[in-house]
Amino acid sequence: MENDELHNDEHENQDIAHGHAKVIPVSGMYEDWFLDYASYVILERAVxxxxxxxxxxxxxxMHAMKELDDGRYNKVANIVGSAMQYHPHGDASIGDAIVNLGQKDLLIDTQGNWGDIRTGDSAAASRYIEARLSKFALDVVFNAKTTNWQLSYDGRKNEPINLPVKFPLLLAQGVEGIAVGLATKIxxxxxxxxxxxxxxxLRGKTVHLLPDFPTGGLADFSNYNEGLKGGKIRVRARIEVADSKTLLIKEIPYSTTTQSLIDSILKANDQGKIKIKKVIDNTAKDVEIEVQLAxxxxPDVTIAALYAFTDCEVSISPNSCVIIEEKPHFMGVSEVLRQNTDNTVDLLTKELEIAKSELLEKILFSSLEKIFIENRIYRDIEECETWEEVLETIDxxxxxxxxxxxxxxxxxxxxxxxxxxxxxxxxFDSFKADEQLKGLEEQLEDVNFNLDNIIDFAIDYFKELLKKYGKGRERKTEIATFDTITAAKVAANNAKLYVNFKEGFIGHGLKKSDGAEEVQECSDIDDILIFFKDGRYKVVKIQDKLFVGKNILHVEVFVKGDERKVFNAIYTDGDTKVTRAKRFNVLSVTREKEYNITKGSKGSKLLYFTANSNGEAEVVGVNLDPNETARIKSxxxxxxxxxIKGRGSQGNILTKYKVKxxxxxxxxxxxxPAIDIWFDExxxxLNRDKNGKYLGKFRDEDQILVVYDTGEYELTNYELTNRYEVRKIMLLEKFRPNKVITAIHYNTTQRTYYVKRFHIETTTQGKRFIFINEEAASRLLLVTTQKAPIAEVSYKEGRKKAKAKVELKDYVEVKGWKAQGNKLPYEKGVEAELLTEDDPINDEDMMAKKQEAEIDQQREGGGGLGMF
Structure with a gap:
């Protein structure tokens, strides 16, 4: 090994001697440097x-602001300069981070134009705006005694490794960051x-946390998944109906601004998804975007379309990633809260232990001082000649x-x-000294008690935070469960479907002058169902102009899952020559795939076909071929x-003879049958999925009665796209004309409470009628359609509250809907609550049942296309 190393060194020296540099593979450099860079971004910037x-x-x-803190506001530019002593990056990034913290309205008191997260307006330059730490930040974020320190990047100063935050700050503020190969979104x-x-x-209970956004709105957290990756939040704007031609957007979804929302509405209008006349931004102290309808x-369908096609509904994907001991971890929000709570308990314990240590030292020195003075030890050192002798004497x-x-x-x-x-x-006063010692010992006793009961102490600490800072921080985002809006159902009919039967073309770009016929209104996202004369049918995506083939029999907009759309057909099978009749639905198909009304065999012939929107069943005349041997030929x-069966059914045998x-x-x-309808509050x-309150069975002419807290009633149809403002509704049920409306209301003009009973006399659908006094302060206390309602009426009698039961049916006769009613003998603080339960839905009087039976017998519907 040593020889190999010497040999390599020799070659290196020779390369250098000949002017050749040492070669290092780029791949190795890239691997090490990229890993270092990724780690730095994750740990020091993004997460x-x-x-x-x-x-x-x-x-x-926060540390720089604490160092500057003297109770007065500081220019943000000065704060940026101070923070640059610790943060080795540009002033712009620090300034943006300060503005972001300030807009969260928790840790920083701001002064000047700090921008607006609702409108997207940016803050003024850092030299124009000011900031200081909030009282909340001073209370929960800092404590030099419990802070662990490290040297700053240039080694000149100390900075905190972590601040001793005694509050779940991460979850309160939320955070978003993108690192290298990693992101966080809490x-x-x-x-x-x-x-x-x-x-x-701390009490050992299970916690279920849901986000709350500063912009308000409504949010569906059904798939929140504890804030972990894979979860999803659907957030909606709060939209109110001002009148039949105007919508008001009062709160916007988190992550949007009023400007981006308006842009998305205008874009949807330009694309023909919705039809509006004008959008006006009236936002000032509160958000208000006025949408004027074409x-x-x-209004109800437009609201659904706004949710389907604009940023009035957005989807947010959380990804809870945090740094623990210099490593990224994915952790659910409940676990984050638990660890933050445990951390708070640990910090409170440290503070108590430090307080205990300081008290023990104070008690020790106060006792030493007392002994030193009362026993005149200070006199014993007068004769001492050396310092060491003095110390020995006192000891x-x-x-x-x-x-x-x-x-x-x-x-x-x-x-x-x-x-x-x-x-x-x-x-020196011995009595005062004893009192002081006693006070210190009592404080020590309290600290020891708190240490022994640290959980109760932490609970009291959190309660005090809530009492001190909780006012005005109530939930802004309403928790709701959203239905899934089908875009095709709410898209504005921005086009017309045409068909050219002769040439075999369909589309919304055809013209009558070219021989095309108008079929119906449609949108540019609809699917089209096409039937051909040979029995084939298929569904295609609508286009400007599309060739689908000649011999077109019937064309219409396809509505997936429409069980009330029924097709009636008679065909002769090519193999067996048997003629069959069938009734079928087309609930779902694969786009562009061909299906067949007949059995599909060669020589099959479609003899009769109708498309019926409400399941109509007509009577047809059948004529057999004169040459057939059948006794009855017609x-x-x-x-x-x-x-009614599925699209694949072959149908019932009509005749085995040849049909002419x-x-x-x-x-x-x-x-x-009538449709069962539910109302999901x-x-x-409305829905047919059994969600919410059951309203009853509905036929074509049936309506829904809605009574609002403003003292207005309205009749509506039962379209599933209708949207109702639940917060303003006091009664919503199937409208039964024979039922009596009973109401308790307050007339602000006469300062009197009334009971009235009336029938709905109007027939106009979609218009509100007010049945109480129209003055602004007049209000509706109670409304019901029960046959014999009994109400508990609370009222003020002097300084006390009293209650009385009122049988409303016997209190006043049924009069016209504009009648005032009879006075209640109470003047102040009146509240009313129903004691009786709603009547059963099918408990209708005999007359109503008879009327429905007659309607069933007499009802007539539309036909179809007939024979071709």
């Missing part, structure tokens, strides 16, 4: 520490909920008392006694006798 929740730049800013959480969560952890556009005088001290008396303790001034000795067939002609005899009526939408 926060679990212990204090800070990235290095944030920690250095959502901000609610201040109050974090403190309560820490208290629950003529004829439904000898203290010897009888040494056993009572918690530690040995040192030379430093004795020297400290010699430094007591004569004035203090001459004015008969009627009612499609109502057929069950099939023609429509009688228009059909729907054979489908979590999302404010």
């Amino acid at each position: 926060p520490s679990l212990e204090d929740g800070f990235k290095p730049v944030q920690r250095r800013i 959502m901000p959480h609610n201040f109050v909920e974090l403190i309560k969560g820490s208290i629950d952890i 003529t004829g556009q439904s 000898r005088g203290l010897t009888p008392y040494k056993k009572s001290f918690y530690r040995e008396i040192t030379t430093d303790d004795i020297i400290r006694l010699t430094e007591i001034k004569i004035k203090r000795i001459s004015k 008969f009627e067939y009612d499609f109502a006798d057929l069950d 002609r099939v023609a429509l005899k009688k228009e059909g009526v729907s054979t489908l 979590a999302v404010g939408l």
Whole structure:
């Protein structure tokens, strides 16, 4: 080995002698340098520490601000300069980090224009804005006695390794960072909920944390996954209906700004996904974006479209990554909170132990001082000639008392006694000294008690934080569960579907002048269902112009999963020559794949076809070939006798004889049962998926009754795209005209409470009618459609609260919907609560049942395309 090394050295020397440099493979250099660079970016720039929740730049800013702190505001430019002593990067990055901290409104008190996270406006230059540490930061972030220090990058100063933060700061502020091959994205959480969560952890309870965003809005955390990679949060703007032509966006999704949101709305409008007239940004103290709708556009459908096609709904993917002992770890937010809570307990324990040590020292020296003065030891040293003799004399005088001290008396303790001034000795008050010692001992007793009960002490600490700083930090983001909005259902009909039967083209770019016929309105993201005369059918994506083939029979926009769309057909099978009838749905297909109404055998022929939007079943006349031997050559067939089956069913045998002609005899009526509808209060939408409150069975003409807290009622259809503002709704149910509305309301003009009972007399759909006094302060206390409602009415009687039960049915007669009602004999502080439960949904009177039965018998629906 030694010879090999000598041989290599010889060659190296020869290479250098001949002017050749030593060759080092680039791959090796790249591997080492890149790893160093990646480690540096992860540990020193992008990812926060679990212990204090800070990235290095944030920690250095906080330390610099603490050094500058004198209670007054400092120019941010000065803070940047001070932080540069510790952070070896440019002033711009430090300035941006300070602004980011200041906008979180927790650790820094700001003064000047610090920008606005809602609008995206940037802060003024650092020389124009000022900052100082907040009282909260001074309370929870700093303690030099419990801080571990290290040398700064140039070795001139000390900086904290981690700040002793006694609060789950990382989760409160949230953080985002991109490193090399690694990223972190921790959502901000609610201040109050974090403190309560820490208290629950200390009490041994399980904690479930959900983010809270400073921009408010609504958020679905169903797939939050503890903030770990793979989770997803859906955040929505809060949109209110101002009137039938105006929407107001009051809160925006986290990670968006009012400007980016407006841009996305305008883009969706330009693409034809939504139809709006104008967008106005009225944001000042509060966010308000006014969206003016185009003529004829439904507010509810537009709201759903805004969520589907704009930044009114965004998806955020969290990725909770933190630094623990100089290594990145992926950790759920509940575990982060638990470790932060444990860290707070450890820091509080250290502070108590330091306080205990300081108290013991104070008690020790106060006792030494008392002994030194009361026993006149100071006089014994008057005759001493050397310093050593002085120390020995004092030590000898203290010897009888040494056993009572918690530690040995040192030379430093004795020297400290010699430094007591004569004035203090001459004015020494033994009683005051005893009182002082007693006070110190009581403090020590308290500290020892807290150390023995450290968990209870930590709980009290968190409670005090909540009491001191929790006001005004309530949750801003509403927790909700969102339905999945199908884009095709809410896309604005920005185009028209045309078909050229002769040439075999379909699309929204065709023209009537070219021989195309208009089929229906559509959007540019729809799928189109095409039936051909030979029985084939398929679904294609709509395009400007698309050749699909000649012999087109029927074209329409395809609605996936529409069970009420029923196709009736009669065909003759090519193999068996048997003629069959079938009724079928087309619920789902593979795009561009061909299917067949017939069995697909050669020579099969489609004789009759209709497309029925509500499951209509018509009666047809069937004529057999005159040459057939059948006794009856002409008969009627009612499609109502057929069950509706899947698209692959072969159908029932109609006849084995050859059919000459099939023609429509009688228009059909729907054979489908009424639809069961539920109302999901979590999302404010109707559904057929059994989510939420069951409203009942609905037929074509049925409506929904909505009563709002403003004292207004409205009748709506039962389209599943309808969206209702749950917070403003006091009653939502199936509308039954025979039912009586009972209400308790306050008339602010007369300063009187009333009970009224009335029927809905209006028939206009989608318009609100107010049935109480229209003055702003008038309000609706209670509303119900129960047959015999009983309410518990609370009211003020002098300084006391009293209660009374009121049988509302007997209190007032049924009158017109504009009637005032009868007065309640109470004047102040009236509140009302229903004591009776809602009537069963199918408990309808006999008249209503009879009416529904008659409607079923008389209902008539549309036909179809008929024979071709």
